[in-house]
Amino acid sequence: MDQPRALVIGGGIGGLTAAVALRQRGWAVTVLERAPELTPVGAGLGLAPNAQRALDVIGLGDRVRALSAWQGDGGLRAPGGRWLSRTSSEAAADRFGGPLVLVHRATLVSLLASALPEGVVRTGTAAVLTDPGGGGRPAVVSTPDGELEAELVVAADGIRSAVRQALFPDHPGPRYTGLTTWRVVVPAPERPFAPHETWGRGRLWGTQPLKDGRVYAYAMATAPEGAHAPEDERAELRRLFGDWHDPVPAIIDAADPGQVLRHDVHEMAVPLPAYHSGRVALLGDAAHAMQPTLGQGGNQAIEDAIVLAHHVGPDGDFGAAAECVGGLAAYSADRLPRTTAIVRQATRTGRMTAVSNPVAVAVRDALIVAVSRFGPGLILRGFAGIADWRPPQHTYASGTPRQ
Template identity: 70%
Template sequence: MRHTHAVVIGGGIGGLTAAIALHRRGWSVTVLERATALAPVGAAIGLAPNSQRALDVIGLGDRVRTLAAWQGDGGMRTPRGRWIARLDARATAERYGGPLVLLHRATLVGLLADALPDGAVRTATAATLTDPGAPDRPAVVTTPDGPLEAGLVVAADGINSATRRTLFPDHPGPAYSGYTTWRLVIPAPGPFTPHETWGPGRLWGSHPLKDGRVYAYAMATAPAGVRADDEKAELLRRFQGWHDPIPAILDAVRSDVILRHDVHFMKVPLPAFHRGRVALLGDAAHAMQPTLAQGGNQAIEDAVVLGQYAPVGIDVHRALAAYTVDRLPRTTAIVRQAARAGRLATLGSAPVAALRNSLMAAVSRFGPGIVLRGFDGIADWAPPAPTYAADSHDLPEQHITNR
């Protein structure tokens, strides 16, 4: 049975990238987004060379680099302002074959949406997977306007993915990391050097966007579900007395533009990223802590790799098995590495945190390569090249599993 319609559940960065990748591989795509508009929750996103190479595959890498602020200079500091480690943009680009860049999530979402055919994205459309499909029948996604049959379904419905629960009902789902985050974007109150500052049980980062705004984020240990009546006052309480530009940013921000989210992650990996004719990607498959800034990057990788393995006309079940074999080990390792970084960043004891900072400062004296080494195997990733024609049903044996 030949089905050439792909349905993507979720209109975020991963879902839109998957829709573009599949459209370029011959699929007719429909993106179903529950919200009334493609208005991403979040502030800015850092794109490392790995995700930029993925975007190059779908023809958007250069456009992203044009719109984004190039990152890499700056480094890590103590709350009083002493530099723990300095980073160099040129060293980063030389090591990983490209720069780190930063842009607003809304900018990236708009760029992705514009690359899709007119009418491909349907907002205000809740979608529920009602049949994952099989070799002899399509998958079925139910919407308020009726059911949609699909030869391939991509579930990019986020960390609380209903599709994941349908496919893997016995999986425990994401676990709480032990800390919460705040994010904000405001006009920059003045020039500053990009930094991430580590204190006991909390950290703060400030980075410039290309349009003159500043993206700032904070992270601190906290019980799950706790919220402050005034998040600005909460940030002032936690980061009072920290070095510039943190006081100026907190003075300029309004409480209503501060986003706060508890951090959950996929502590227990899924057994597979597919079932039937359905593929999971991004947070739905492997939600990770933000400490390596790889969540969105890995969703983009997922989407492009899926497109590489699943051109229209391929045996979808074998292609999705190959996708799982490719993506599950890599993302599981990054989820675990991000969790280790989260534990290190949120050490709560002041003496232990001071020792951590001293050790990091000592290591950084050997040069920026030592500091960057933690991203080896992540930022230097390159997408797989297509190895078979669209009408081929052959895959390498190592990419075939029975699921």
């Protein structure tokens, strides 16, 4: 048959990774992105070793690491500045086979897009799934320029995925967690600081360095769904975190009020029955939206993309029926249990950060201090099975195939 066609709906990190991986597997790929340009929100993204190994498969791991800041020694703090636990970047790298690195989302999106030929990505193109296809029937996607047929459609259209709703109309979809987040990128403060996350009473703050000398900071707090600051979001950050330890106040002061991003946190509390239907595969937030408490949302989208490309043959001749052991059914079988477990673990961690009762906070902090006395190994155990994941096929970071 002619070169099989794949349509990717959504030009975010997961969708672009899927496009690169599928092209390397022999697919003719088109990415349909609703936004007028590939410009992600101004925020950082932590890439754990699992996601880096996934990017190694498509030959981009080394380039990502070169563009990223490698996380140094840091830890978990209380709002007054006391260290509750210390983390060792060397111990983490030894445990999981590599370091955690931090990259700006725009940098990663640009790198992924540059790995695709000109014309593959169509921005300003809204896409609607018309027919999921199945068996010998192609899937059909409607765009403003007409209908497109494909042997595979990849739905990477985010947490409010219209494709997911079309495929699983009876599923409740993501639910609000009771938490909202803020993100900002600012110039690094003059005084040096160690990377840290700070837990207070129903509030969380994190500060991490970027490669270019800037700092990525994020915050989370309990709040009613859809709430907004009475003035601006920087003023809200001052109200919530302005009396916390250095460098938190300085970072808030350095932020441009118009560049402070705020988003409510939603999660897929009820797993989907599958991550595919017909000739359509869901990935990333469209399939398994999760709390950011483990820093795995983007990482899991990258994993999804690599595993999907692994399971769909380069000739496009794969079974699409739910009972089929290959193709998209194998993708669902691989990804559904893993991502469901990570969603639930992120939820448990979120409950710990959302504790607001003073007595409960004191107990939580005392437990963290006690556990940290046994060394970094016990703290790192919570990421076992997550950060040490390896793709079903991979190359060395140099691009040389594994023997």
